[in-house]
Amino acid sequence: MLHPMAKARTAAEGTVPPPRAPASEPPAALTVADDPVIALRGAAVRVAGRALWSGVDLCIGAGEFVAVLGPNGVGKSTMIKVLLGMLPAADGEVRVLGARPGQANHRIGYLPQRRSFDPSMRIRGVDVVRLGLDGDRWGIPLWPFGARRRAARRRIEEVIELVGASTYAYRPIGTCSGGEQQRLLIAQALVRRPELLLLDEPLDSLDLPNQSAVTALISRICHQENVAVVMVAHDVNPILHHLDRVLYLAEGGAASGTPEEVITSPTLTRLYGTPVEVLRTSAGRLAVIGQPEAPALHTDRHADRHAVGPAAGGDHAAG
Amino acid sequence: MLLAETAAGPAWSWNLITDVQEMWSFPFMVNAFRAGTIVAVVSAAMGYFVVLRRQTFAAHTLSTVAFPGAAGAVLLGISAVYGYFTVCVAAAVVIAAVGWRGGGGGADEAALTGTVQAFLPACGFLFIALYKGLLGGPQSLLFGTFLGITTSQVTVLLGVGAAVLAALALIGRPLLFASVDPQVAAGRGVPVRALSVTFLVLLGAATAEASQITGTLLVFALMVIPAATAQTTTGRPGTGLALAVFLALAATWLGLTTAYYWPYPLGFFVTSYAFAGYLLVRSGRTLHTWLSRTRAPLLYKEATA
Ligand SMILES: Nc1ncnc2c1ncn2[C@@H]1O[C@H](COP(=O)(O)OP(=O)(O)OP(=O)(O)O)[C@@H](O)[C@H]1O
Ligand SMILES: [Mg+2]
Numbered sequence: 001m002l003h004p005m006a007k008a009r010t011a012a013e014g015t016v017p018p019p020r021a022p023a024s025e026p027p028a029a030l031t032v033a034d035d036p037v038i039a040l041r042g043a044a045v046r047v048a049g050r051a052l053w054s055g056v057d058l059c060i061g062a063g064e065f066v067a068v069l070g071p072n073g074v075g076k077s078t079m080i081k082v083l084l085g086m087l088p089a090a091d092g093e094v095r096v097l098g099a100r101p102g103q104a105n106h107r108i109g110y111l112p113q114r115r116s117f118d119p120s121m122r123i124r125g126v127d128v129v130r131l132g133l134d135g136d137r138w139g140i141p142l143w144p145f146g147a148r149r150r151a152a153r154r155r156i157e158e159v160i161e162l163v164g165a166s167t168y169a170y171r172p173i174g175t176c177s178g179g180e181q182q183r184l185l186i187a188q189a190l191v192r193r194p195e196l197l198l199l200d201e202p203l204d205s206l207d208l209p210n211q212s213a214v215t216a217l218i219s220r221i222c223h224q225e226n227v228a229v230v231m232v233a234h235d236v237n238p239i240l241h242h243l244d245r246v247l248y249l250a251e252g253g254a255a256s257g258t259p260e261e262v263i264t265s266p267t268l269t270r271l272y273g274t275p276v277e278v279l280r281t282s283a284g285r286l287a288v289i290g291q292p293e294a295p296a297l298h299t300d301r302h303a304d305r306h307a308v309g310p311a312a313g314g315d316h317a318a319g
Numbered sequence: 320m321l322l323a324e325t326a327a328g329p330a331w332s333w334n335l336i337t338d339v340q341e342m343w344s345f346p347f348m349v350n351a352f353r354a355g356t357i358v359a360v361v362s363a364a365m366g367y368f369v370v371l372r373r374q375t376f377a378a379h380t381l382s383t384v385a386f387p388g389a390a391g392a393v394l395l396g397i398s399a400v401y402g403y404f405t406v407c408v409a410a411a412v413v414i415a416a417v418g419w420r421g422g423g424g425g426a427d428e429a430a431l432t433g434t435v436q437a438f439l440p441a442c443g444f445l446f447i448a449l450y451k452g453l454l455g456g457p458q459s460l461l462f463g464t465f466l467g468i469t470t471s472q473v474t475v476l477l478g479v480g481a482a483v484l485a486a487l488a489l490i491g492r493p494l495l496f497a498s499v500d501p502q503v504a505a506g507r508g509v510p511v512r513a514l515s516v517t518f519l520v521l522l523g524a525a526t527a528e529a530s531q532i533t534g535t536l537l538v539f540a541l542m543v544i545p546a547a548t549a550q551t552t553t554g555r556p557g558t559g560l561a562l563a564v565f566l567a568l569a570a571t572w573l574g575l576t577t578a579y580y581w582p583y584p585l586g587f588f589v590t591s592y593a594f595a596g597y598l599l600v601r602s603g604r605t606l607h608t609w610l611s612r613t614r615a616p617l618l619y620k621e622a623t624a
């Protein structure tokens with residue numbers, strides 16, 4: 001089950017998970033874990049001439065579960081794209097899996113934000129998962145009965161079982177529901193045993209029981225197989241218990257650390273420059289009140305999402 | 320049309336072997352079958368991706384460009400074959416370049432292709448008007464003909480067809496990835512843009528091939544209908560491709576045979592057979608879905624797998 005690289009690392013370090021890095025590291029102490037999966041130092045990004053976040057310092061070790069939070073349009077998806085090397089950082093240093101972004105993408109599992117397949121897309125879910133395994137290879141496989149093909153088929157079945165998608169994986173993916181498609185896409189991201197998972201709102205279009213099931217699954221993969229996970233989320237509550245670290249993005253700045261340190265009234269007030277209050281219910285849920293919304297310019301694009309009530313992403317009464 | 324004028328045209332005898340033997344005793348029929356076979360295989364394989372990528376509009380544009388290309392070549396005294404290829408591939412490059420500049424597949428591309436679609440057929444008719452001696456008028460270019468396919472034309476079709484298929488085999492898997500899931504494919508380092516340009520150029524060549532059998536107005540008969548039928552039937556990429564090729568071959572062979580005995584344009588017959596296959600599969604599927612829904616909902620999986 002364990003990725004060979006992860007296995008080697010585990011053997012070297014003893015037990016899983018590796019030591020958690022203390023939060024809010026000053027840039028000088030970035031090399032906490034001996035081999036960070038992601039290291040950002042003073043990173044900033046510009047999209048279409050406009051600066052989004054800047055001054056982001058972050059160091060993520062193997063087997064860490066990190067959430068990226070912030071209001072709509074702040075640049076969370078852009079952060080994922082920077083980590084994939086699809087967009088250059090405007091400033092600072094970005095290292096992913098010990099290389100420049102984009103150099104080690106075959107070791108990364110990526111789930112883009114909100115994709116849904118057209119109902120007329122007549123490709124089976126299992127084929128979509130398979131594309132995650134060998135879709136980037138040139139040429140066509142001529143001999144379908146080799147040991148490698150058998151191993152590939154076994155791996156695909158295994159990962160589909162892992163996400164609980166066996167019953168609908170053999171149907172055309174267009175006929176699957178949004179949540180079913182999401183599970184298949186998570187399987188696609190996992191199929192190559194990545195060392196890093198970049199998940200952009202994977203809980204989107206899942207109902208509450210499925211949100212906790214998928215979160216538990218990702219957390220298990222993260223901690224058992226020592227896979228680093230960066231998950232963009234709108235509501236921190238379903239994943240709060242599993243998180244090692246959060247990165248809060250704001251226009252012009254960012255704050256990272258453990259959830260206890262970052263999701264607090266003083267930190268968020270300082271980050272956003274307006275009074276923000278964080279309430280903690282007896283059940284341990286968090287509610288962030290008074291956090292500014294996305295810049296007015298971009299509110300239209302996200303009008304539908306505001307209605308959903310994103311906790312820790314806007315005004316939200318904890319439930 | 321030649322056959323229609325001979326009073327005693329070939330007659331269908333219900334003895335399949337002698338019929339086929341008689342039909343293939345004419346070298347032009349043998350060439351027509353060779354050309355049709357090559358074209359059917361290439362078009363169906365390309366068509367599978369056209370349907371998957373929803374690029375039927377681009378395919379249609381390329382086919383409308385094929386007509387003035389062929390007419391222009393005839394006017395210049397060159398074989399129509401070269402006209403088809405030159406103009407289709409050039410048009411594919413233009414569409415790809417504009418799509419590239421406009422950020423890929425946007426409204427820009429649609430507007431441009433629409434404009435091109437209106438202008439070029441008009442040129443085609445002008446060329447035909449200028450060249451008065453064209454055999455059978457524009458019909459054979461628009462609706463296809465099997466007459467007068469020479470051995471050298473078959474060789475050209477074979478060479479281009481083999482090149483297109485080889486290129487498609489090479490880029491097949493990344494192209495499938497980029498068609499189904501462009502974002503993840505790009506994340507994996509698949510050159511999504513370059514693939515889409517390459518695909519358009521291949522599509523230009525394939526359209527030029529298909530135009531010569533079905534006529535420029537009916538290239539969808541081999542390019543889209545078999546692939547759409549196959550994708551209605553199966554969700555497996557490999558099986559779907561094979562089925563599309565089989566259906567295109569069946570439509571072409573049946574169409575050629577019918578056109579030999581019946582004095583109507585070849586494109587009409589090929590299209591009719593392909594369309595009949597589509598209707599059959601479509602209604603069969605609806606029936607199957609309906610039956611399995613009334614009996615046991617779980618059977619749906621088998622119906623579509
Ligand atoms: N190609 C682009 N051209 C211009 N602006 C862009 C482009 N891509 C993103 N942006 C802008 O960059 C900002 C950040 O976008 P991004 O998608 O990263 O936001 P996000 O934090 O993921 O928001 P959401 O919560 O809605 O997913 C937005 O204001 C968006 O409008
Ligand atoms: Mg986003």
